[in-house]
Amino acid sequence: MAKAYYYRRKFDELEPNLKLLENLIKRNPQEYIRKRLKVIKALWEGESIASVKETYKVHPTQYNKWIKTIATLGVDEGLREIAKKMTINRERKLNEEQQRELRDILENKRPYDFGYVGNVFTGKILVDIIKNRFNKEVSDQTVYNLLKHMGYSYQKAHRDYEKADKEEQKKFGEELKKKYYRR
Secondary structure, eight states: OOOHHHHHHHHHHSOOOHHHHHHHHHHOOOHHHHHHHHHHHHHHTTOOHHHHHHHHTOOHHHHHHHHHHHHHHOHHHHHHHHTSOOOOOOOOSSOHHHHHHHHHHHHHOOGGGGTOSSSSOOHHHHHHHHHHHHOOOOOHHHHHHHHHHTTOOOOOOOOOOOOOOHHHHHHHHHHHHHHHOOO
16 A cells, blocks of 8 residues: 555645646635645645645645546646545435335325325325335435425425405404594
8 A cells, every 4th residue: 555655745746737726726616626736736836735734724635636636647647636526425315216106106106196185295204104114214304305306396385365455454444443443
């Protein structure tokens, strides 16, 4: 296993692609990605490790990892790799088949079909359905995240009121005035 200084020497021998680096810095909205790229730029511009460590508050393990990435993949591919978002590969609470079944429930059924009162699926109702149908314990926040991942958006239920009779509204308003504004 090669040591950090080996990759640092290999990194120093590479020809920097400052145009790509600047483009990636400008294009990325995530501050943590821009910070990585700025560290690499500072090293290519000749700043010392101590200076970079102090300026960017980056642990040597981190910038050594980025240096190794560029040294092993090459400048262009390494920079693009460093500019990728961090992802955590977690197992989903529901597998693909269960998600398809949940989508079918949302699109073709109503809470009433599962013994609930009402016509709108709530987080709590979906938590219960997932528990009963798939034998999985999930929180309502997990349900909301899952729905977002599946392309749904949260929409608050609201009442649809019938059109009011203007004469009745006027009469009601006058009665209120008489009742509360007596002189």
